[in-house]
Amino acid sequence: MPLIQKPRAKVLVTEKLSNDGMALLRTSLDVDEHKNLSPKELLSKIPEYNALIIRSETQVTDLVLQAARNLKVVARAGVGVDNVDVSEATRLGIVVVNSPSGNIGAAAEHTIALMMALARNIPEACASLKSGKWERSKFIGVEMKGKVLGIIGLGKVGLIVARLAKGLGMTINALDPYASLSVAASASVNLVPSLPELLSCSDFVTIHTPLIASTRGMIGAAELAQMKTGARILNVARGGTIDEDALLAALESGHLAGAAVDVFTTEPPTSDTTPGKLIAHPKVIATPHLGASTVEAQENVSVDVCEQVLEILNGSLPRSAVNAPLILPEEYQKLQPFVRLVEKIGIRHPPGGSMTRNTFDLIYQGEVAGIHNTRPLYAALIKGLLAPISASEGFNINIVNAELIAHERGIFVSEQHSRDPSDSSSYSSLVTLVARPPSRAPSRAPGVTESSSSAPQQQQRIICGTCSGNRPLITRLDRFEASFEPQGNLLICVNYDSPGKIGVVGSILGREGVNINFMIVAPVSPKLRDNYDEGDAQLTEKEKLDSTEALMILGIDQAVPEQATAALVKEGGVLSASAITL
Numbered sequence: 001m002p003l004i005q006k007p008r009a010k011v012l013v014t015e016k017l018s019n020d021g022m023a024l025l026r027t028s029l030d031v032d033e034h035k036n037l038s039p040k041e042l043l044s045k046i047p048e049y050n051a052l053i054i055r056s057e058t059q060v061t062d063l064v065l066q067a068a069r070n071l072k073v074v075a076r077a078g079v080g081v082d083n084v085d086v087s088e089a090t091r092l093g094i095v096v097v098n099s100p101s102g103n104i105g106a107a108a109e110h111t112i113a114l115m116m117a118l119a120r121n122i123p124e125a126c127a128s129l130k131s132g133k134w135e136r137s138k139f140i141g142v143e144m145k146g147k148v149l150g151i152i153g154l155g156k157v158g159l160i161v162a163r164l165a166k167g168l169g170m171t172i173n174a175l176d177p178y179a180s181l182s183v184a185a186s187a188s189v190n191l192v193p194s195l196p197e198l199l200s201c202s203d204f205v206t207i208h209t210p211l212i213a214s215t216r217g218m219i220g221a222a223e224l225a226q227m228k229t230g231a232r233i234l235n236v237a238r239g240g241t242i243d244e245d246a247l248l249a250a251l252e253s254g255h256l257a258g259a260a261v262d263v264f265t266t267e268p269p270t271s272d273t274t275p276g277k278l279i280a281h282p283k284v285i286a287t288p289h290l291g292a293s294t295v296e297a298q299e300n301v302s303v304d305v306c307e308q309v310l311e312i313l314n315g316s317l318p319r320s321a322v323n324a325p326l327i328l329p330e331e332y333q334k335l336q337p338f339v340r341l342v343e344k345i346g347i348r349h350p351p352g353g354s355m356t357r358n359t360f361d362l363i364y365q366g367e368v369a370g371i372h373n374t375r376p377l378y379a380a381l382i383k384g385l386l387a388p389i390s391a392s393e394g395f396n397i398n399i400v401n402a403e404l405i406a407h408e409r410g411i412f413v414s415e416q417h418s419r420d421p422s423d424s425s426s427y428s429s430l431v432t433l434v435a436r437p438p439s440r441a442p443s444r445a446p447g448v449t450e451s452s453s454s455a456p457q458q459q460q461r462i463i464c465g466t467c468s469g470n471r472p473l474i475t476r477l478d479r480f481e482a483s484f485e486p487q488g489n490l491l492i493c494v495n496y497d498s499p500g501k502i503g504v505v506g507s508i509l510g511r512e513g514v515n516i517n518f519m520i521v522a523p524v525s526p527k528l529r530d531n532y533d534e535g536d537a538q539l540t541e542k543e544k545l546d547s548t549e550a551l552m553i554l555g556i557d558q559a560v561p562e563q564a565t566a567a568l569v570k571e572g573g574v575l576s577a578s579a580i581t582l
């Protein structure tokens with residue numbers, strides 16, 4: 001029989017990306033490069049792609065993301081993600097990754113290059129000479145040595161700028177509410193408490209913050225007025241952090257001696273707009289967003305994001321996601337079999353029915369309880385619980401959006417790490433899902449001693465599971481002790497534990513054309529009966545024995561027809577039968 005090959009995942013690259021990363025992608029993915037797409041063209045192309053790789057020019061709007069039915073990841077080959085609607089991506093479960101440090105050295109060096117070019121009038125002097133003039137006295141500059149540099153945003157780029165500027169003999173002040181004192185001290189940077197303080201004593205001011213609500217328009221007319229007369233300002237971070245109109249006015253009035261600008265509110269700018277006028281101003285040195293444009297930086301960011309795209313499309317967790325938690329690879333490896341288990345446990349709840357409960361305890365016991373970051377397990381549970389509707393409503397659930405979706409749907413999960421070995425003693429790890437009865441107080445999961453309540457237990461549903469090697473196993477369904485792999489088409493029957501039942505069930509299924517692959521009988525655990533048994537208090541000893549039930553789990557090689565489950569109950573004396581595909 002010819003092998004049916006899985007279609008290769010598709011990647012759309014909309015901006016110039018170095019070949020180093022692209023070559024990695026091409027080994028296993030279909031890569032299409034379409035540069036300069038209009039917003040309309042991007043909207044029409046995006047539905048067919050699983051990954052989108054961009055730089056700063058592509059606007060990944062909410063509309064693009066909503067149209068992107070198959071998109072798993074937006075990869076930004078660089079730092080800034082202000083051109084991506086990250087919250088919409090999060091809602092839709094689309095991972096957004098970037099390259100947090102691939103181009104920071106390039107951006108810092110560009111800043112220093114611009115600062116020196118500003119100080120020594122290099123572009124103007126070069127243009128003058130090329131036009132045939134020899135104007136030595138017109139281009140007298142200033143030195144860096146002994147001057148004060150004020151850095152706004154002492155993050156990755158800001159810190160490299162600080163170290164390089166220190167080497168030029170400058171005094172470095174910085175403003176960053178989140179900066180570490182020790183990191184600043186190690187780079188000989190004085191952290192100042194306020195913007196006016198930083199602005200008023202700097203000869204040069206450079207901005208290295210992201211463009212976010214609190215930094216948009218952070219430097220306006222009032223702030224520029226606080227700068228020393230004759231000072232210079234640089235922006236290699238993002239257009240919009242400085243008010244471009246105010247900057248133009250401060251240069252025009254002669255208050256500032258110069259500005260160097262690499263980034264603009266509109267890119268590319270047109271000549272009749274403020275950014276265009278700024279670029280044309282004689283005291284401005286402008287570059288067309290070149291901070292990251294070095295061969296080395298472009299190799300770095302390309303390899304960084306292409307590797308992440310490959311990993312994410314292969315089902316691994318992202319290492320530099322801006323909208324997903326960081327989980328170390330070794331931690332994820334330990335979690336992976338449990339992720340599969342918990343998703344199956346979630347799908348299994350409630351047995352054979354629609355989701356009627358919304359409050360759960362997810363209890364980890366044994367070794368799995370020692371894993372600190374169980375966010376992938378939480379996400380797997382939400383994915384499993386909502387599996388019936390997520391497919392029909394067309395949304396993905398993953399680690400990116402699980403919490404948001406659970407919140408929207410009113411699902412509450414209390415994760416408990418129990419060190420109590422009592423119930424997990426036969427397994428190295430045990431995961432228990434307790435679905436609490438609607439509108440009831442928390443109730444006690446058998447064997448989980450720290451969860452305590454005297455609320456009635458008869459309506460809570462319990463599923464336990466473990467992993468044997470990489471294989472997930474269900475070990476308990478309510479009061480039945482079992483051991484089966486939650487995989488494929490399963491038929492789960494509750495019946496009285498009496499002789500001949502297996503034969504009856506087998507012959508009805510045979511008549512209905514249902515082929516049985518395996519069958520497991522799961523009795524009520526005596527230990528569990530003591531802890532948890534529906535309404536046992538009213539039963540006599542004899543009735544208890546007579547009414548002993550068992551669970552029959554049958555592996556079937558196809559979906560079980562409804563008439564077969566109905567016949568089992570009607571003719572076979574089975575108490576309940578439910579078919580499930582896991």
Ligand SMILES: NC(=O)c1ccc[n+]([C@@H]2O[C@H](COP(=O)([O-])OP(=O)(O)OC[C@H]3O[C@@H](n4cnc5c(N)ncnc54)[C@H](O)[C@@H]3O)[C@@H](O)[C@H]2O)c1
Nearest residue numbers: 080107153154155156157176178208209210236237291292
């Ligand atoms: N021009 C280019 O080509 C280019 C290249 C690389 C990075 N960038 C841009 O440079 C900026 C910085 O990049 P990074 O990698 O250093 O980011 P980063 O996240 O490492 O650092 C940003 C710093 O800004 C600080 N900050 C946030 N809000 C602040 C505020 N209101 N006041 C003072 N500080 C504040 C943060 O605490 C953080 O330390 C980003 O906007 C990035 O997009 C531009």
Ligand SMILES: O=C(O)[C@H](O)COP(=O)(O)O
Nearest residue numbers: 055056077078079080292
């Ligand atoms: O945030 C960044 O990484 C820079 O602005 C670089 O943008 P670019 O990739 O478009 O050059």
